[in-house]
Amino acid sequence: MRVKQRVYFALRSKTIAAAEITAKLGIEPDDFKVMGSRLTNPPRPMTHKWSVGCDDAGLRVDEQLEITIARLLPQQAEITRLAQKFFLEGDACGAFMSVVRDFAEEDGEEESETVVELDNGMKLEKLSGQHQLLSWHMTHDTMRFLLSVGSKFDVDEYG
Secondary structure (H helix, E strand, C coil), X not given: CEEEEEEEEEEEECCCCHHHHHHHHCCXXXXXXXXXXXXXXXXXXXXXXXXXXXXXXXXXXXXXXXXXXXXXXXXXXXXXXXXXXXXXXXXXXXXXEEEEEECECCCCEECCCCEEECCCCCEEECCCCCCCCCCCCCCHHHHHHHHHCCCEEEEEEEC
C-alpha cells in the first residue's frame, strides 16, 4: 500500500479575498482560490480561500499538523478574529483544518521494512498492512489552537 497525505488550514470568506487575508496576517499562503473564478453563476468556488499546510513525505499526520500550526501561532489572535467574522458570513465560511489521505496514490510513500529495530536493540517484525503513516493523534496544543480559532476539522481518506 502506498500512502500520500497532507494537511492544510484554510480561511474561507465570501467577502474578503486571499490577498487581503495575506495582508492582515503577514503569512504567505501555500494555496488560494478566488470566489467564482471558474464559474460565476452559481459561483464556483463558492468562497475565497486562503490556506497553508504541509505535505512533506515521511511525516505522520500529527507531525504535519504541528508544522502547519507552528506557522500560524504568531498570528493566532488575528486568525481567530478573521475566522469569527468569516463564520458569520454563512455556510462554507470560517476556519477549517483538513487532512487528506490517499491509500492508492502511485507516487505515495511505500510501507517501510518489515523488521524494526528499537533503541534497546530488540527487533520487532511488522505485519503487512501496518504502514508507518497510518497512525496519528492530536496533541493538546493542536486541539487548543483549533478550538481557539473556531476551526472545523475534516478528514478525507481515499483509496
